[in-house]
Amino acid sequence: MVYDTIRDLIAQADQAIREERFDDLMEFYTDDAVLVLRPGREAHGKEEIKRAFMAIARYFNNSLVPSQGKMMMLEAGDTVLVLSQSFVEAEKKPDSEYPSERRATYVYRKVEGKWLCAIDNSYGTTLLDSADKTE
């Protein structure tokens, strides 16, 4: 049931991104959420995350279509780790180097009875490619 609930929330968030409803999108995040923009660059909190999504939409010339494929969840009480095949399509993609398929890691937390995204990392474990051993 948690699987279906969270999968549905992610689909709703993707829909909000497609329709550029960024205020609605923020309803899916915790107040102290973190979004990975690219390796080494993060947005913290709803205000920064919202601004980042607006910048991403501009980068993709307002044609961004995110979606999820295979998904797996690991549940520990009020904390869920989501592993997800994540796709980004964009008609007007300016840079063909932008990877269109990824293996994302999201952490969801149940806060006051509601599942919210606390950690949004579409890069998954590939962030380790650019990590310093002593970081």
Place this chain on the structure above:
Amino acid sequence: MVYDTIRDLIAQADQAIREERFDDLMEFYTDDAVLVLRPGREAHGKEEIKRAFMAIARYFNNSLVPSQGKMMMLEAGDTVLVLSQSFVEAEKKPDSEYPSERRATYVYRKVEGKWLCAIDNSYGTTLLDSADKTE
């Protein structure tokens, strides 16, 4: 600081595994923690996790030496996602197919002022290889 704290906790847990101090090891987990044993197989809660570590030690003929390499953390308040290059060495490894290097994903939670492991998934996003699209 959280990075150093959690990196140190993981090193202490690895040390407890090497020394087969499984009661001590359980102090590093939340009560409702989940450990991925292999794709599709999980242990939930301290009792199951402890039994699983005892079985893993037997499988490796009591010569298991886990360690971590590169590590990255994403922090959202009292929740941290750890991405870690994880190594398993075993002198008496019965099966050379067992992968000795992985990209693990761990979720840590601050519970009553103490950081504890809630989700222990040494397989990282490779679990998606065996996930059903409609799981």
